[in-house]
Amino acid sequence: MKITIIGAGYVGLVTGTCFAESGNDVTCLDVDTGKVELLNRGGVPIYEPGLEELVKRNVAAGRLKFTTRYDEAIRNSQCVFICVGTPQDESGAADLRFVQAASENMAPWLKADAIVICKSTVPVGTNRRVAEWIRAKTNTRFHIASNPEFLKEGAAIDDFTKPDRVVVGADDEQAADVLQELYRPFLRTEKPFLVVGIESAEMIKYVANCMLATKISFINEMANICERVGADINEVRKGIGHDARIGFSFLFPGVGYGGSCFPKDVRALASLAADKGVEARILRTVDETNNQQKFVLFHKLMNYFGGDLTNRTIAVWGLSFKPRTDDIREAPSLVLIRSLLQAGATVKVHDPVALENVRKELGDTVTYCIHHYDACDGADAIAIVTEWNEFRNPDFDYIKLKMKSPVIFDGRNLYDRQKMAARGFYYSGIGLSALPGTD
C-alpha cells in the first residue's frame, strides 16, 4: 500500500517506519527541512529505542522516504495519516493550526478515494473539520477516519507493532476495511480492531490519557498522605494492587507526570467540556495536583536544608519526562531545576540521552555531566527525577566519596530505605514513612 505520513515526529516517524517494515511503500512528509535533511542523510532526529535500526533498514530497502513536498508525497497515496502536533493554546485547548495546515496543503494533491486518517490527538469534532478543510480546497472524493495512537515514548516500536487494540473511527466500511488490512500484521495475537463512530474514536484517546493521568495524580496524593501519617506507599500499593478491581499498573508514586500528552490532553478535554457546558472538576483537579507534585522534591530539599539553598550544590539525575526517551516537554526535572536555581542553588545535571535538549532550554545555567557520578562531585544532595535503569544499582560507596554529604531525595523510590540507612545515607523517597533518625 502507498502511504503518506504527515509529520515525522515521535508518532509519525514510528508509524511510518513500522508500516514500511511490514512491506508498505511509505513517504514521511515534514515541514521541518532540517529534520527531513537529517533523515535523508541516514540520521534520526529523536531518541527512541530500536527506531534508528528500523529506519535504516527500510530506507535501504527503498520502502521509506522523506520529503518536504506535499505534491510529491500525496499524489499517489491511498492512505494519508495526519501525525502533526496538537499542542496546547493559551486557553488550554488543543491548537489545531498544524492539523488545519496539513489538511489544506494535502487537499489539491489527493487522489480519488484516498483515505485521510487523523492520528494526532484531537478534540471531538476535529475529524469532521478536517473533511471540511479538505473539501474547501478540492472536488476529489476522499474518505476520513480517526485512528488515535496509544504508543508510549520509550517503548513506541513495541507498542505500535504489538498494540493492545487498534481503534478506528469511520463512517464508511471501505475506510475501515483498508485500515484493518494495513494493521493486520500487528494484530496476529487476536488483539481487537475496534471500529467505532468518529466522535467516539476521538473521545477514546482523551479518556484513556485522562484515566491514566488521574491514576498518577491519585497515587501521588495518597503518597503525600502516607508520608504525613507514617504509612509506606510501597506497602499500601501492594495492599491495594492485589484487589483485581484496582490492579498495580500506573500506580507508582513520583514527581508528577510530564511529556507531550498527559498535561495537554487533560487540559484540552477539560477545555472542551467547558465549551460544552460541562464542568470537568476531576480533570481540573488532576492537572492542579500534578502541577503541585512537580515541586515535591524542591520542597523536601528546601526543608532539609533549613529553607536556604544558597551555596548548596544539587545533583539532578534524570531529565527526560520518563526513561528511554529524550523528550523533555513538560518534564518535572525542569520545574525542579528552575526552582533550585531561583533559590540560589548550584545545579549539576545528568541524563543518558536528554542533555542536549535540556541545554537548549537552560543554556549555561547548570553544569551538564556526561556521567551520573560526575554530577555527584561536591554535591550536597542528589535528586532523582527520572528512573533510568542505570540509576537502579549505583556504587553507593563511590557516590559517598564524591558527595559533600550523603543525601538522596528520590522521586522514584528506586532504593530500599532500610538499606540506604545502613549504607549511611540520608534517604527520602515519595510517600515513605520516616525511619528513626532519617526523615
Ligand SMILES: NC(=O)c1ccc[n+]([C@@H]2O[C@H](COP(=O)([O-])OP(=O)(O)OC[C@H]3O[C@@H](n4cnc5c(N)ncnc54)[C@H](O)[C@@H]3O)[C@@H](O)[C@H]2O)c1
Ligand atoms: N508523543 C507521543 O507519545 C504521542 C502518543 C500518542 C499520540 N500523540 C499525539 O500525536 C500527535 C503528534 O505528536 P508527536 O509527539 O509525534 O509530535 P512531534 O512534535 O514530535 O511531531 C510533529 C511533527 O509534525 C511536523 N509538522 C507540523 N506541521 C506540519 C505540517 N503542516 N505539515 C507537515 N509536518 C508538520 C513538525 O515539524 C513535527 O516534526 C499529537 O497530537 C500527540 O498528542 C503523541
